[in-house]
Amino acid sequence: MFNLKLSTLHLAIGSALFAGIGFNVHAAEEGVDAVERIQVTGSRIKRTDMEGANPVTTIDAAAISKMSVNNVGDLLQNLTSSAGAAVNTQTNNGGDSSTRFSLRGIGDERTLVLINGRRVVAGGSGANASVDLNTIPTSIVKRVEVLKDGASATYGSDAIAGVVNIITHTDMEGFEVKVNAGQSGESDAKSKGIDFTFGASSDRGNVVFALGYNDQGDAFQGDRSFSEYELRAYPDGSTQQGGSSAPPWAHVDGAPGSANNPEAPNADTNVTRGPEFGSWRDYSGATDAFNYNPVNYLQTPSSRKYANVFANYLLGEFGFLGEVNSFAEASYVQTNGDRLIAPEPLAPLAFFQTAAPYSPDNYYNRTQGPKDADGNSYTLNDWRRRMLETGGRANFRDYKTFRTVVGFNGVFDNGWDWEISYNYGQSDSVERAEGYFNLDRVAEAVGPTGWLDENGALITDANGNPLVEANGSQMVCLNADGAVIDGCVPLNIFGQPGTDSEISPDMLQYISGAYNTTELGQNRQEVLSAVVSGDLFDLPAGAVGFAAGYEKRKESGYYKPDTLILGGITTAGSAVSTKGGYDVEEVFGEVIIPIFDEAPMAHMLEVNAAFRYSDYDTFGSNTSGKIGIKWMPVESLLVRATVSDAFRAPTIDDLVGGSAIGFPEASDPCDADTYSNPADYQAVRNSPNWANCVSTGVPQSGYSSGGVEQIPSNTGGAVNWGGSVVLEPETADVLTLGFVYTPEFFENFSMSVDYWEIQLTNALSTVGTQSTLDGCFNNGDYCDRIDRFKSDSAIPGNIKTVDDYAVNVGGIDTSGVDFDLRYRFESSFGDWRLGLDGTYLLEYDKHLASQTIDHVGRFEGDHDGHFAKLKTNFTIGWSLDDFDATLTTRYIDSVVEVEQGWWTAPFERTVESNVVVDLQGNYAVTDHLTVTLGVDNLFDQEPPFVYSAFGANTDVSTYDIVGRYMYMRAQVRF
Incomplete structure (x- = not known):
């Protein structure tokens, strides 16, 4: 079952003397009541300590309150374990107003997201594969636990890279208001928000209400020097301003016979009148390409409204069930987000594979178009025109996500805990688009034209043929039979934007109409779960703990485009409806066995094992397992290891x-x-x-x-x-080895080092x-x-x-080392905190048929994004009385990109490393008021150029592209 290079079980156990899995020190610092049993991410068994056999990074509410982020997605993308190409609200073209998290860079769909240990419905345009983390506001978060280990045996499908478990405030008492605002150093990307939280409790239960609103403003690529122009790189280090071959002036076929290559008689040298609108000449990409960058969003605008309720109520004694407690969670989030990209490059044949020949019997072609050697107009099969008059292509998204959990829990007479719950989630999407065109109408508008006289009759010559050039009262479109096309307005692509010769509103109205595409989508999830846990029996080293349970889950969803998109007659693209779902029933079990306690060279040694059997109605059954070891040879050293196999079932979209x-x-x-x-x-x-x-x-x-x-x-x-x-499910073998050391001779210092390895096979993906x-x-x-x-x-x-449809293709082999060092000390001038955490990537090979693509230290646009060898976060914290300050330095190592555009042969170039410094301070003005001021990217560091990335000349998934960002937050609590 396990076939890792280092991961046979006996090797993992034997290596435990030298290596194991570390834990994040933040968790150890929180402190836990010695008799309280809690459930830690990565295990279903309640324990009296926070440390299991799994590497877990914990970010608590106190740390979150010092950051500028307002949703969990932005928080997670700053972790050093984040890699790849997960989208965020800096992703304009190709984004969907969501934020996703790709742990280890193997895809956001391979990182399972939970809220309070339970699954979360996927979000987006419909039938999605991962959670939109924008729907989880940070104001409700008590802590975030990131399990960096395969966990399918514990949680089921999708937990290949790990698990994000968001623990919410469910026991707050009092009233709290948070107000925040911020903007960039360029006075754009403005944000504002307000959050209300109220909690009350009695001797039988408690309830927490949370309401909030957050608004994020836009920024444009034209307002930053690095993204003002599309830039093309050359091997000698020089760059050239590039652009699109569809400019705001006609770029069309040259005259027949003008081909430079006599072996290709259908080819010709394209011609244009250029920005000067002079005589027709050969098109030149160096002078005629259109710079589309300035009107694209650099940061997309969005707003979010949310409401949450968390409640518990003790019902009383119910026989052998013991005291029964009821609980409920409910959340509603509405997100509105926009996208804006450059006006449509209308090139029916070259860009949209739709024949729309510009007729030589079209008035505008006849009077303004190019001519052949004999001075005659000719058919323009390949014509291109940037439709600058529309103002751009805009998408408006409205996402609504609802989730509720209801259940009961208690303790049996024998001391075992039990819980049964029902989890329902639904996300609905409506997306509208403007600035696109109906290709059927475009073909009509560039076809033959004629004129109507004052009486509405078609003007013809003596032979009854329509006159293309005439002095009639109205120009009309004609079909192939010479009949008038009702309502059609001939299209002139030869004019100059901003002048009387530009494309008129009537022309735009006909080829677009009141035309807005509308797409609908939905994701739905239902989970019925029952679990029991407790102590089975005692061994000399302690009690054997266990957990067992049953889970039934149903996933369904759809995506439904409108009829124009279905018909493929719009420049907004073509798509076919998606509708489907699947059911799965699962049983799982877990056991923790203490081997030694207070023995020589074994202050503590325990082994835990887990399994899960899953039965899907789509492909059949799957079994996954996990074994972990936790060993403390002495009290100051913790050594841990896990070996597991994980899987991901094909999604609805797959x-x-x-x-x-x-x-x-x-x-x-x-x-x-x-x-x-x-x-x-x-x-x-x-x-x-x-x-x-x-x-x-x-x-x-x-x-x-x-x-x-x-x-x-x-x-x-x-x-x-x-x-x-x-399709079949993909599978992965996962190994983790590491240690945590808190030396007695070096007070308040701790360090953890973790080796991880994932071998993913039969990957569900596309080739690209x-x-x-x-x-x-x-x-x-x-x-x-x-x-x-x-x-x-x-x-x-x-x-x-x-x-490029979904397939099981090849796999991924990746490995690396996480490290975390922490030190605290006191001085005569305040208390200090030092922290350094990072990830060093050792291997990332993607296998596709006969290709193996090495990702380590590289960025390749079609090969999954950004994979720096080293990423670190270094933090210096200082507190004195009621004041606290934090300085964080985020480092991303240099990478190599392959630049391969049509303007140059492929070559490699180095993308420089990136260092960003954030500064934050907060002051407790009174017992009830705390004020926070902060500056992200203090020194206004521009992102490095990544010319092969899609958009803004840099990697918007990895780097801070807005620049210096200043924010403030006031928190009032009673």
Whole structure:
């Protein structure tokens, strides 16, 4: 069952003398009543101490109150164990107003999120795979426990990288108000919020109410020097301003016969009038590309309203059940978030694979378009125009999440604890979009035109043919038969924005209408759970503890686009509805066996084991297990180890997610525009790999895309493979080894060092567009997933789409070391706290068919994001009387990126390391009032350039991109 390089069980046990799993010292510092039994994340057994056999990082409410964050997602993304490419509200194009957490960088869907030890419904646009952490405000959090270990035996599916358990305030008494506000040094990204919490208790129970509102303002890429322009990097270290091949002026086919390559007669040299709107000339990416960065959000605006209730009530004695307590939790969160990206690049054929030829019998083409050698207008098959007149493409999201838990617990007559609970969660999504176009109407508006006379009759010549150029009362669109298309307004792409010749409101109205796409979605979760725990019997070293239980869970969800998106006739993309669900029944058990107590070289030694059997109605059964060791040779040294296998079941989206089209950035190795030197492309055409290009439909003579950087890609569930792919659960073997040392000779110092290793196999994932293209070119893998325009097309060889649906593909091998050092000391001028925690990444190999992609110390846009070798947080804390201050230095090591755009051959460059300093201070003005002032990114450190990242010339998932941010918070409590 366990096949890790270091992880056979006997090796884990034998190695316990030298290594084990550490715990986060914060947890040990909290202190626990010696007789109180508590449940620690990673175990179902209640214990009298906080330390189990698992590495757990704990962040308490006191630490959270010193930060600028207002939701759990932003809090977690600052941990050094966070990696990869999890989205947040800095993610504009490609984001969804949510914040996710990817522990170890193996994907947010592989980190299980709990609230008070129970599952949380997924959030987002519908049929999602992970929790939107924006829906959990920090004001209700008592502490956050992050288990950095596989925990499927304890919690079931998804707990491969670990578990985030948010413990809420359920026993507060009194009334509390928190008011916060902040803004960046550029006077944008403003935030404000207010939270109310009220708690009351009696001798039979308690209740806590929490209400709040938070608002986050926007910032634009054009307001930061690093993101003002799209930048392209070159091997010599220079950069060039880039942009899109769809500018706010016409970029169209050149005249037939103008091709530079006589072997490709359908190709021609594209022409434009450029920003100067002079004579027609050859298009140049160096001078004519459109800079779309300034109008994109750098930070997306959002607002959140929430209400929570937590209650307990002692019902009384009920026979053998003992004293029975009832409990309930209820929460409601409404999140509104926006996205704004540059105005639509309307290029029907090249960008949207839809034929919309601009007719030579269109008035605007006839009078303003380019001419062939004989001075005649001609059909423009590939035409491109940035629709600057719309103001941009905007998305407006409205997410509502409701969750409730009800249950009973107590203690049997024999002293065993029991609990039964029902957990229901539902998230609903409505998303509207503006600034997109109906491609069918676009095709009509660029077709043939005619004129109506004053009586509404079509003006024709002597042969009855419509006159394209006439002095009529109204210009109209005509179909192929010469009939008038009712309501159609001909489209002029040749004018200049901001002048009388720009695209008119009537033109925009017709091709967009009152056209706003609307997409609906839902996630729903139901969990019925019963668990019993206690002591089975006594051994010389102590009691044998156990826990056992049953859980039945139902997950369901849907995503429903409107009819225009379903029909694939909108520039907003195409998508198919998703609807489905699954049921699972599970039984689980856990035992802790004390072996030695107060023995020589064994101040304490215990072993714990857990198992879970899961029966899914989608794929069948799965069994997972875990064994852990906790050993203290002396009181000052704790050595721990765990070996476990974990799994993740296919989600609704994995299984039946409807096909949707996206546009990730990628570079086609078969495209002449991928190479700046024609000799390099000639070498590719002469290589054996060229046969792989030809097999997908590339002409033998090659092709040029004209600078298409975003490749249309079909994504969705395995159902889209047409039954040829059946998904199975992914599995992982997880090992943790480490120690915690609190030396007696060095008072108030502690350190923990933890080695972790995950071997994930049969991964549920997608290959990725870039990996598909590279795999085909280099190895002949995935070539059948690439669909190109045929030889009789106007753009032969160009990619229509790449299929990138869910599959079980390869796996991930990753390992590293976490460390945590803490020291406290007193001085004549206050008390001091020093802390250093970090993660050092040793290995991260992603396996895809015949490819193995090394991620350590690298950033590769299509290969899962950012994986620095070293990340650290160094903290200095100081307190004197009623004042407390904290200085935190966050360090992210340098990485290597592969820059591969169509403007240059692929090359590697170093992304510099990043250091950000945060400063915070709070002062207890009175017993009831505390004021906090803070500055994140004190020295206004700009993020390093990551040119291959998608958006803002940097990695928005990893770095602080807003800049210096100042905030204040006032807390009043009675």
